[in-house]
Amino acid sequence: MLTLDEVNAFDPETFTVRIRPVFEHSPWIAARTAAGRPFATREALHAALCRTVSQASDDEKLALIRALPDLAGRSVLTRESQAEQKSAGLDHLSAEEIERFTDFNRRYREKFGFPFVICARRNKKETILAAMPVRLQNSREKEIETALAEVCQIAELRLRDLIP
Secondary structure, eight states: OOOHHHHHHSOHHHHHHHHGGGSTTOHHHHHHHGGGOOOSSHHHHHHHHHHHHHTSOHHHHHHHHHTSOOTTOSSOOOHHHHHHHHHTTTTSOOHHHHHHHHHHHHHHHHHHSSOOOOOGGGOOHHHHHHHHHHHTTSOHHHHHHHHHHHHHHHHHHHHHHHOO
């Protein structure tokens, strides 16, 4: 765990390395945000990170979303994603639930071109499964907006873990 004073004192490279896990496989967010130091609060740091995301190009935003794993998928997960999916109960699924997640993940990726993103720590497997068919009805633009909002929620919780 880190203190905000430590984070503010890091050189840009160390800042990027230490804040990198907040956004899955997207160190460019921390790298671009480093110049905004010092941050008065953890919340100000989070807001700056999310502002970096909102100011990114459309291609960068899509790359950020695509860097996230499928929920209850077979991909290798980062330590953070593994813990988040476990907290939602996605590590203990019945055969029927696995089939449903697999089907929704496939249909979602086919329609939108990126994985279904939801803040697993703020949901349980039942609410995630209920949300999937509803969100499949959205436009691609709406889903990009929703996915980015969820990514910022995930980042907020990861930042709380990193800087209590």
